[in-house]
Amino acid sequence: MFKTLTAKAAASLDQELMSTGAFSIDQLMELAGLAVAQSVFIQYPPTPQDQILVLVGPGNNGGDGLVAARHLKLWNYNPVVYFPKKPSKPLFHNLMVQLKDLEVKEIQSLDEAKTMMTKSKVIIDGLFGFSFKPPIRSPFDELISYMAENTTKIAPIVSIDIPSGWDVDSGPLSDTPDIKPTMLVSLTAPKPCSAHFSGVHFLGGRFINNKIAEKYGIKDLIDSYRGNDMVVKL
Amino acid sequence: MFKTLTAKAAASLDQELMSTGAFSIDQLMELAGLAVAQSVFIQYPPTPQDQILVLVGPGNNGGDGLVAARHLKLWNYNPVVYFPKKPSKPLFHNLMVQLKDLEVKEIQSLDEAKTMMTKSKVIIDGLFGFSFKPPIRSPFDELISYMAENTTKIAPIVSIDIPSGWDVDSGPLSDTPDIKPTMLVSLTAPKPCSAHFSGVHFLGGRFINNKIAEKYGIKDLIDSYRGNDMVVKL
Numbered sequence: 001m002f003k004t005l006t007a008k009a010a011a012s013l014d015q016e017l018m019s020t021g022a023f024s025i026d027q028l029m030e031l032a033g034l035a036v037a038q039s040v041f042i043q044y045p046p047t048p049q050d051q052i053l054v055l056v057g058p059g060n061n062g063g064d065g066l067v068a069a070r071h072l073k074l075w076n077y078n079p080v081v082y083f084p085k086k087p088s089k090p091l092f093h094n095l096m097v098q099l100k101d102l103e104v105k106e107i108q109s110l111d112e113a114k115t116m117m118t119k120s121k122v123i124i125d126g127l128f129g130f131s132f133k134p135p136i137r138s139p140f141d142e143l144i145s146y147m148a149e150n151t152t153k154i155a156p157i158v159s160i161d162i163p164s165g166w167d168v169d170s171g172p173l174s175d176t177p178d179i180k181p182t183m184l185v186s187l188t189a190p191k192p193c194s195a196h197f198s199g200v201h202f203l204g205g206r207f208i209n210n211k212i213a214e215k216y217g218i219k220d221l222i223d224s225y226r227g228n229d230m231v232v233k234l
Numbered sequence: 235m236f237k238t239l240t241a242k243a244a245a246s247l248d249q250e251l252m253s254t255g256a257f258s259i260d261q262l263m264e265l266a267g268l269a270v271a272q273s274v275f276i277q278y279p280p281t282p283q284d285q286i287l288v289l290v291g292p293g294n295n296g297g298d299g300l301v302a303a304r305h306l307k308l309w310n311y312n313p314v315v316y317f318p319k320k321p322s323k324p325l326f327h328n329l330m331v332q333l334k335d336l337e338v339k340e341i342q343s344l345d346e347a348k349t350m351m352t353k354s355k356v357i358i359d360g361l362f363g364f365s366f367k368p369p370i371r372s373p374f375d376e377l378i379s380y381m382a383e384n385t386t387k388i389a390p391i392v393s394i395d396i397p398s399g400w401d402v403d404s405g406p407l408s409d410t411p412d413i414k415p416t417m418l419v420s421l422t423a424p425k426p427c428s429a430h431f432s433g434v435h436f437l438g439g440r441f442i443n444n445k446i447a448e449k450y451g452i453k454d455l456i457d458s459y460r461g462n463d464m465v466v467k468l
Contacts, residue, residue, distance in 0.1 A: 022332055031264065
């Protein structure tokens with residue numbers, strides 16, 4: 001098994017990258033979203049205009065999803081995005097302008113999202129990231145319950161960093177719906193909940209220096225990237 | 235031949251991306267620098283710790299070089315950077331912190347840079363971009379003259395967007411030293427001066443939507459990218 005980063009350690013590493021590490025959120029999100037898109041490309045290569053549904057949450061996980069949608073559109077997929085609840089942050093607004101200019105559509109209702117889940121090749125789950133703490137609040141609860149109850153009917157789910165609804169440290173919760181993703185793209189390093197995940201597992205976010213890697217005990221992980229790859233299958 | 239963008243058109247497109255296009259300079263620079271690094275990786279694949287000298291100018295071209303240096307370091311090259319004249323912009327400062335944390339060294343003198351030019355596998359020329367207007371001013375003139383006079387002694391030069399010292403629209407100037415790059419990485423679209431370039435030519439900067447591509451007449455160019463590639467050899 002590989003080393004994982006607890007919710008607390010992940011938050012601390014992120015904070016370190018953006019303070020003393022001098023990375024901007026735009027940079028990190030661009031590289032994280034690109035890694036998600038590349039993992040999807042490798043695992044689910046496109047036939048032209050394959051539909052992809054990107055579920056966008058209120059935090060950085062959602063922003064990673066928006067960046068991934070942009071790259072996937074440029075790579076001949078047909079992504080659509082759905083926000084159960086629209087964040088008002090300028091960064092999200094800007095990422096959405098970029099997508100609109102690329103003619104990426106935004107879905108407006110849960111019903112449309114449900115239809116799209118069946119019609120899509122892949123569902124990218126960018127709802128919650130390592131800052132998530134249960135319970136799942138409205139309006140996310142209805143969406144996540146639907147996904148958990150319709151696993152066999154809907155497209156395979158690719159979760160960004162955390163299967164949304166899982167506890168970051170302890171994994172799926174008995175009193176919370178489990179969306180059962182088929183693929184997970186861990187960013188920087190897997191979180192402890194990934195021990196409960198048995199599908200296809202990618203690692204992305206290749207921007208960690210040796211000092212930080214050693215401090216957080218993830219040197220073996222960052223040494224596993226090959227050549228100029230932005231992602232590695234774990 | 236492919237369509238090119240004049241200095242004026244390139245400036246206008248860039249301005250459009252960052253205003254109505256809602257891209258941040260951090261995002262565009264990250265993608266541009268990554269494209270430069272990937273072109274170098276394809277054309278000059280690394281044997282471990284190959285030295286690369288990155289020459290960093292005062293504008294965005296220099297910033298692209300700094301981002302490229304970061305990725306190349308993570309891909310097992312050993313880049314060093316040299317600023318003939320250090321810009322004081324926060325973005326440059328931040329990119330330099332990221333490089334220092336990766337143990338990328340900064341060279342402090344022209345003499346060191348000259349030695350490094352001979353010892354390196356590749357020299358990345360990030361001195362001037364599409365905003366350059368001759369003449370070449372101090373302290374860049376001495377560096378560029380040295381490079382022009384020592385083509386056979388120094389490593390091959392990879393120019394970012396513009397061979398530094400060339401006029402963006404008309405190419406090499408009779409009264410200005412010519413650094414004779416062996417490779418050119420055009421960003422967004424080649425500039426008219428590239429018609430005078432006969433080496434290996436890559437295109438990078440895969441973030442243009444169809445509307446902008448059509449407006450600037452570069453749709454054929456952006457359609458030439460394949461799969462999930464961030465660069466294409468022209």
